[in-house]
Amino acid sequence: MIWLGLDIMGKAFVSCILIGILTGLMGVFVVRMRLSAIGYSMSHGAFAGAALGVAASTNPLMTAMLFASLVAFIIGPLADKARLHPDTITSIIFPLNMALAFIFLTLTPEIGLTSQVANVLWGSIISITNNDLVYMTTLCALTLSIIYFTWKELFAIMYNRKLAEADGVNTKPFIYLIILLSGVVITLSLKLVGGLLIYALLFNPASTALQFLEDMRKIIIASPLIGVATNLLGLTASLYLDLPVGSCIVVVSTIVFAFSVLVSPKRRRSMTEESR
Amino acid sequence: MNNRNVMIRLENVSTVYEGERMAALRSLSLSVKEKELVYIVGPNASGKTTLLETINGLLKPYKGSVTVSGLNMMTHGRRLRAEIGYIPQDFIVEPGEPYLALDVVVMGRYGKIGVLNKTSERDREKAHDAMKLLGIDDLSHRPMGKLSGGQQQKVMIARALAKEPRILLMDEPFSNLDPESKTRIPLIIAETHEKKGLTTIIVTHETHRIVKTCSRVILLDDGRIVADRNPEEDQQTLGTYT
Numbered sequence: 001m002i003w004l005g006l007d008i009m010g011k012a013f014v015s016c017i018l019i020g021i022l023t024g025l026m027g028v029f030v031v032r033m034r035l036s037a038i039g040y041s042m043s044h045g046a047f048a049g050a051a052l053g054v055a056a057s058t059n060p061l062m063t064a065m066l067f068a069s070l071v072a073f074i075i076g077p078l079a080d081k082a083r084l085h086p087d088t089i090t091s092i093i094f095p096l097n098m099a100l101a102f103i104f105l106t107l108t109p110e111i112g113l114t115s116q117v118a119n120v121l122w123g124s125i126i127s128i129t130n131n132d133l134v135y136m137t138t139l140c141a142l143t144l145s146i147i148y149f150t151w152k153e154l155f156a157i158m159y160n161r162k163l164a165e166a167d168g169v170n171t172k173p174f175i176y177l178i179i180l181l182s183g184v185v186i187t188l189s190l191k192l193v194g195g196l197l198i199y200a201l202l203f204n205p206a207s208t209a210l211q212f213l214e215d216m217r218k219i220i221i222a223s224p225l226i227g228v229a230t231n232l233l234g235l236t237a238s239l240y241l242d243l244p245v246g247s248c249i250v251v252v253s254t255i256v257f258a259f260s261v262l263v264s265p266k267r268r269r270s271m272t273e274e275s276r
Numbered sequence: 277m278n279n280r281n282v283m284i285r286l287e288n289v290s291t292v293y294e295g296e297r298m299a300a301l302r303s304l305s306l307s308v309k310e311k312e313l314v315y316i317v318g319p320n321a322s323g324k325t326t327l328l329e330t331i332n333g334l335l336k337p338y339k340g341s342v343t344v345s346g347l348n349m350m351t352h353g354r355r356l357r358a359e360i361g362y363i364p365q366d367f368i369v370e371p372g373e374p375y376l377a378l379d380v381v382v383m384g385r386y387g388k389i390g391v392l393n394k395t396s397e398r399d400r401e402k403a404h405d406a407m408k409l410l411g412i413d414d415l416s417h418r419p420m421g422k423l424s425g426g427q428q429q430k431v432m433i434a435r436a437l438a439k440e441p442r443i444l445l446m447d448e449p450f451s452n453l454d455p456e457s458k459t460r461i462p463l464i465i466a467e468t469h470e471k472k473g474l475t476t477i478i479v480t481h482e483t484h485r486i487v488k489t490c491s492r493v494i495l496l497d498d499g500r501i502v503a504d505r506n507p508e509e510d511q512q513t514l515g516t517y518t
Contacts, residue, residue, distance in 0.1 A: 149392055156383050159375050163367075166332060167439070168358030168387020214419040216374045266372045266421075 011133060012125040012245070016231035018136040019192050019201065022185045024227030025143055027206035028220050029178045032158035037090040038075050039182055039202050044094055045071030046187045047195025048101040055104040060119075061132075064190055068183035071097070076176045101195075123194035123246035125235070136188055143181060147220070150174060155216060192231070193246030204253040205230065211257075211264035230256050281346075283443065283475040284308040284331055289340035290499075291323075291330050300326035302499040303340070308477065313469050315486050316479045318496035324479040325365055327496065328445045331477070332360050344443065358387035361436030365447040365479075368428055373421035377412070377431045378403055380420055384435035406438035407431075409464060425452035433461065437468060444469065444476040450485055462487055 030039045049067025053060030071093060079089040119127055147154065153174050156164040161171050182202070189198050205227035209219045234249030241248070261267065284307070291301040300323045308314055316324050329335040330342060333353035342349040344356045361384065369375075381403040382395055389395060407413040410430045420428060429452045436444060449465070450458050466487040469476045480486070486493060495503035 152386055152389070152393075152395060153391065155379070156386050159380065159383065160367075162334065163362075163364065163383075164386070166334060166357060166360075166362040166364070167384055168354050168356075170354055170391070210372070210374065214372075214374050214421070215376060216379075219374055 008126050011128050011130075012235060013232065014133055015125065015128045015136060015192060016235050016249075017228050018133070018140055019189045020205070020228030020231040021140055021224040022136070022143060022227075023189055023198075023201040024205040024224030025147065025220065026178070026182045026185045027202040027204075027227070028209070028223045029154060029158065030182055030202055031206045031210065032216075033161070033175060033178060035086075035175075035179065035182070036203060037086060037094075038179060039186070040199050041075060041090045041093045041097065042068050042071050042179070042183045043186045043195060043198045043202070044097040044101070046183070046190055046198070048097040048104065049187075050190060050195060051101040051104040055108045061187065061190070064195075065184065065187045067097075068187045069180065072176075072179045072183040076179045077172075080172065119191065119194070122244055123190065123192050123197070125192060125245045128191050132188070132191060139184060139188060143185070146177065146181065150177070154178070158216065193249055197246050197250045200250040200253060201227065201231075204250075204257045208253075208257045208260045211260040211266060214266065226256065227253075280309040280311060282307045283310040283312075283345060284477075285341075285343045286331070287341050287343075289330060289337045289342060291326055291335050291337045293326070293335070300499055301330060301337070304499065304501060305340075306494070306501065308475060309491075310475050311469075311473050312491040313466065313476045313487070313489065314478070315483075315490055315493045316477060316496055317481065317483055317486075317493060318502075322496045323499040324496055325447055326499070328362070328447050328477065328479060332357055332362050332445055354387070359441055360443045360445060361439045361441035362444075363432045363436050363446045363449050366451065367432055368425050368452070369420050371421045373419060375420045376417055377420055377423065377427075378407070378416040380431055381407060381435045381438050384439040388439065402440065403434070403438045406434040409437065409468070410434050410461065426454050426457060429453055430457070430461070433465070440472075442474065444474050444478075446476070446478045448479055448481065450480065450482060458482075458485060466490070 030036060046064040046068040049064035050060040052067070053063035056063070075086065075089050075093060079086065153164070153169055156167065156169055157171050157174055164171050186198050186202070189201060193201055206223045208226050209222040213219045213222055230253035231249050234252040235245055237243070237252060238245040238248035286304055286306045289301055289304045290299050292299050304327070316327060318324055326335060330337055331344070333342070333349040333356065336350065347356060349356060378400070382399055385395070385399045385402065389399065404413060404416065407416060410433055412427060412430045412434060415423060415427060415431070420431065423431065429449065433449055436446070450461060453461055462485050465476070466489055468474070470489065492504060492506065494501055
């Protein structure tokens with residue numbers, strides 16, 4: 001791959017683009033399928049997993065992936081089987097993840113808030129390796145292929161799950177697939193913004209696109225583009241201001257979202273209709 | 277009519293909504309023959325919506341059995357639902373809903389098209405035909421969120437018809453329509469029912485919208501069938517309840 005010879009900054013820019021595409025795409029499904037709380041739980045699950053990896057001196061990426069997948073399994077099929085409402089299960093899983101993360105970090109006091117722990121918490125773009133870029137590119141290709149082949153079903157579920165079921169679509173496997181893919185995307189994005197901020201990358205671009213566009217096909221294209229643009233803007237801002245990359249990306253994407261709310265033609269129209 | 281096969285059969289069915297203790301349907305038995313046009317009427321909370329959701333398998337009965345076209349709904353639900361056109365009650369979307377009306381109508385055919393298969397030109401043609409029938413083809417490329425309640429309801433009816441179903445289940449399909457459409461749409465549905473040989477069940481509280489050609493009017497109260505008659509036989513009974 002052409003970027004295997006890139007320097008640190010080159011890798012940072014490429015990872016911003018790849019993660020922008022991935023989180024922008026998955027964010028549309030997470031927001032429209034009302035899985036936001038689930039995304040939140042998984043991002044903290046990945047954080048707890050990475051903390052375990054640091055404490056156990058193993059690859060934090062692998063343990064983060066394991067935890068995110070475990071959380072995806074618990075809040076997907078297992079919660080369905082136990083007939084637990086998504087709100088209930090995520091409200092329980094979220095603090096548990098945080099508690100586990102702190103336990104793992106304090107189990108090995110010699111680690112403390114070392115750079116490795118800080119990387120997990122806040123992200124560290126300079127620690128992105130060639131392998132990470134290969135994983136991200138593979139995941140991008142996989143995610144785009146899955147969306148292409150299952151678009152019809154995902155499109156219907158995003159509109160209304162009950163109606164999709166009434167039309168004979170088996171909605172469960174598709175929702176589990178989105179939950180699992182989100183978990184993997186979250187894990188691979190940890191190095192960019194860290195476990196505490198990753199949720200913003202998933203939520204903000206999709207929510208911004210939804211403020212402007214009235215056709216879901218355009219939203220699924222616009223959201224990753226917004227993700228890429230805000231990631232690159234955030235990275236540039238962090239370089240100029242000498243501030244953490246992840247925090248800058250989240251601040252930029254939040255400003256972009258706030259601006260979109262202010263100028264949203266859709267929002268203005270619905271407010272005018274309500275005041276009539 | 278008597279020689280026709282039974283299309284929908286409920287035997288001793290009791291259904292309860294999740295989290296509720298009271299049964300919404302109580303040991304209800306019902307047979308609907310193919311090509312029948314049946315209206316379900318009754319007071320609020322009498323179990324009308326529950327009955328439709330039980331027939332199409334969205335709600336599982338805790339007692340009794342539901343068979344459609346001779347197949348058990350619990351074991352063949354998905355396959356059967358691909359042949360059922362269903363319109364839920366009061367389905368109105370939020371103003372910003374980013375779905376075009378045509379997309380929503382085509383979506384009705386997704387169960388038929390099958391997993392991983394793409395929509396074809398024929399699917400879009402069928403969607404346009406259904407929209408033309410209801411006089412809303414000009415709304416095809418407008419977002420659902422921008423349509424009025426009545427227009428959205430017509431889109432939902434078009435969605436059910438575009439599916440080319442064998443069975444139509446409609447829950448208060450006329451409630452949001454304007455006065456002119458409230459007269460016209462029931463007749464269009466009755467004509468389509470007749471022309472396509474559908475088995476149709478319509479839940480309504482507007483008894484004056486019941487078309488003369490309908491086979492039966494069933495009165496539901498407290499989860500039980502309290503009357504099952506030809507509409508001309510017992511207008512008085514129906515009137516007391518609606």
